[in-house]
Amino acid sequence: MRTIAVDMDGVLADVLALFLDLDARDFGRRKTLEEIEGVPELQAFARIHEYLHTDGFFRNPSVIADSQDVLYRLNQSYNVYIVSAATEYPKSLTDKQAWLNEHFPFITWQQIVFCGSKQIIRADLMIDDHLKNLDFFPGETYLFHAPHNAQLEAPRHRRVRSWREIATLLL
Amino acid sequence: MRTIAVDMDGVLADVLALFLDLDARDFGRRKTLEEIEGVPELQAFARIHEYLHTDGFFRNPSVIADSQDVLYRLNQSYNVYIVSAATEYPKSLTDKQAWLNEHFPFITWQQIVFCGSKQIIRADLMIDDHLKNLDFFPGETYLFHAPHNAQLEAPRHRRVRSWREIATLLL
Numbered sequence: 001m002r003t004i005a006v007d008m009d010g011v012l013a014d015v016l017a018l019f020l021d022l023d024a025r026d027f028g029r030r031k032t033l034e035e036i037e038g039v040p041e042l043q044a045f046a047r048i049h050e051y052l053h054t055d056g057f058f059r060n061p062s063v064i065a066d067s068q069d070v071l072y073r074l075n076q077s078y079n080v081y082i083v084s085a086a087t088e089y090p091k092s093l094t095d096k097q098a099w100l101n102e103h104f105p106f107i108t109w110q111q112i113v114f115c116g117s118k119q120i121i122r123a124d125l126m127i128d129d130h131l132k133n134l135d136f137f138p139g140e141t142y143l144f145h146a147p148h149n150a151q152l153e154a155p156r157h158r159r160v161r162s163w164r165e166i167a168t169l170l171l
Numbered sequence: 172m173r174t175i176a177v178d179m180d181g182v183l184a185d186v187l188a189l190f191l192d193l194d195a196r197d198f199g200r201r202k203t204l205e206e207i208e209g210v211p212e213l214q215a216f217a218r219i220h221e222y223l224h225t226d227g228f229f230r231n232p233s234v235i236a237d238s239q240d241v242l243y244r245l246n247q248s249y250n251v252y253i254v255s256a257a258t259e260y261p262k263s264l265t266d267k268q269a270w271l272n273e274h275f276p277f278i279t280w281q282q283i284v285f286c287g288s289k290q291i292i293r294a295d296l297m298i299d300d301h302l303k304n305l306d307f308f309p310g311e312t313y314l315f316h317a318p319h320n321a322q323l324e325a326p327r328h329r330r331v332r333s334w335r336e337i338a339t340l341l342l
Contacts, residue, residue, distance in 0.1 A: 005291065081291050087280040093264035109258040110287035117281045120176065120252050122293030 001079050003123040004170075005113075005137075006071065008084035008096065010129035011144045012104070013061035019045045038151030052089055059095040063103050066163035072106055073171055082107055083121055085133070086114040127166065131157070142166065172250050174294040175341075176284075176308075177242065179255035179267065181300035182315045183275070184232035190216045209322035223260055230266040234274050237334035243277055244342055253278055254292055256304070257285040298337065302328070313337065 009015045023045045024030035036044040051057055074080055082100060086092050093114055100107055113121070118133040125140040126133065129149055134141040134157050143149060143157040160166050180186045194216045195201035207215040222228055245251055253271060257263050264285055271278055284292070289304040296311040297304065300320055305312040305328050314320060314328040331337050 003291070079290075081288075083291070087268060087283045087285070090265050090268040090280070093268070093285065094261050097258060097261040097264070108287065109261070112258040113284065113286040113291055114258070114264065115284040115286075116279065117252075119250075120174070120254070120284055120293055122291055 001077070002125065003079040003081065004074065005081050005083040005118075005121050005123040005126045005128075007126075007128040007130070007133065007144070008082055008086075008100075009058075009061075010064075010146050011127055012064055012067045012071070012082070013058070013099065014064050015061050016146065018057065018061055019048060019051060022051050023047070033147055036147045039148065041148045044148065053091075055091060056095065058086075058089070058092040059099055061099070064163065066167070068103060070163040070167045070171070071104060073167070075106055078170070079123075080107070081111050081113055081121075081123065083113040083115065083118060083123075083126075085116060085118060087116045127160070142169075172248070173296065174250040174252065175245065176252050176254040176289075176292050176294040176297045176299075178297075178299040178301070178304065178315070179253055179257075179271075180229075180232075181235075181317050182298055183235055183238045183242070183253070184229070184270065185235050186232050187317065189228065189232055190219060190222060193218070193222050204318055207318045210319065212319045215319065224262075226262060227266065229257075229260070229263040230270055232270070235334065237338070239274060241334040241338045241342070242275060244338070246277055249341070250294075251278070252282050252284055252292075252294065254284040254286065254289060254294075254297075256287060256289060258287045298331070313340075 020030055026047055041048055084096060086096055097112060100112060119136045123139055126137045127142040127144055128134050129144040129146045131152060131154055134143060141157040142160045143154050145159055145161040191201055197218055212219055255267060257267055268283060271283060290307045294310060297308045298313045298315055299305050300315040300317045302323060302325055305314060312328040313331045314325050316330055316332040
């Protein structure tokens with residue numbers, strides 16, 4: 001059975017929508033997706049570090065479209081792990097697990113990994129929105145499309161634009 | 172540079188001493204190490220699940236002898252990761268990271284992994300006191316000696332009895 005390592009922020013958890021909300025609150029205008037296309041998150045959202053360190057931030061994101069349904073089905077025929085680079089924000093750990101339990105109740109504690117570097121991860125396929133995670137991974141790689149990675153050249157990784165597309169590829 | 176995955180409970184954190192203390196509090200007598208040699212932890216300590224779910228349990232263990240000094244030196248010449256099966260106890264996550272920050276300040280957040288199953292871990296060497304973690308690991312394995320594993324046959328794994336012994340093998 002193949003093993004899939006699935007990222008959390010930007011792949012399951014819609015942190016981008018939260019960044020846009022908080023940035024609009026702080027700067028008085030909601031940025032459009034066109035405006036932030038190709039812009040690294042650190043540049044697009046001036047106070048992003050503050051948001052990420054806010055208590056409860058990681059308990060609140062909404063769920064990325066179709067991820068629940070598709071991941072539920074993948075979980076029937078693959079070894080699925082949720083792998084989140086979370087130890088940079090120690091206060092987020094319990095919130096992240098509670099968020100997963102709420103929105104992905106079929107994912108057991110055995111399937112959850114909170115790490116710093118993902119270079120320690122062994123799997124057959126990694127789905128992630130950041131090249132820093134995919135570039136060091138020796139297996140197959142899907143780059144989950146996001147404005148921050150929209151203009152990056154990543155020929156080694158297959159760009160996927162939705163969970164529907166992932167379903168088509170894997171189910 | 173070789174990568175080493177180091178377990179936390181029973182290898183860096185002396186949870187056994189805490190189990191013995193709490194068991195003595197609850198049952199009026201402190202068990203000897205001879206008494207629990209070869210006895211699985213679940214049998215040796217009747218209320219172990221309660222202890223593990225107690226708030227703050229994982230913030231309190233003392234440090235296993237010589238682990239700080241030897242791990243500090245290993246960290247100079249290996250890629251060291253601390254890999255703890257922690258997601259079974261979601262409330263432990265923040266405590267575990269705070270404990271590591273206090274006692275192993277040279278270990279960065281990038282080097283910490285909190286997981287459920289360790290089958291997702293890619294490294295060259297794993298140091299652990301539980302066969303359930305070592306048996307599925309494809310690389311080299313050190314079984315860190317503990318009363319609960321003292322009588323297990325584990326010919327594929329090298330039994331190590333102290334951090335001094337690990338230093339001799341790796342430094």
